[in-house]
Amino acid sequence: MPQGVQLAQIERIFEILDRLAISREAVVIPLRPQGAGNVKRLSNGKLEIIVPADISFDQWYASLEGAIKQVMS
Numbered sequence: 001m002p003q004g005v006q007l008a009q010i011e012r013i014f015e016i017l018d019r020l021a022i023s024r025e026a027v028v029i030p031l032r033p034q035g036a037g038n039v040k041r042l043s044n045g046k047l048e049i050i051v052p053a054d055i056s057f058d059q060w061y062a063s064l065e066g067a068i069k070q071v072m073s
Helices: 007-019 057-061 065-071
Strands: 038-041 045-049
Touching: 007 057, 007 065, 038 065, 045 065
Parallel strands: none
Antiparallel strands: 038 045
16 A cells, blocks of 8 residues: 655645746645556646656656646646
């Protein structure tokens, strides 16, 4: 069973959000990692960022900023 999302991981995600000028209140980060991770826009307009369970956080994190930009465009 995957471990929960760690505070240090959330802080790293916040670094990207801050750099992209995306409000932290406009983002949902579920506390349970799932699959390969995902970034999507929810029906309420918020951005959902799912941390991966099946690949390393660092590997996923390397592509996170690009994934966020793609969803936001």
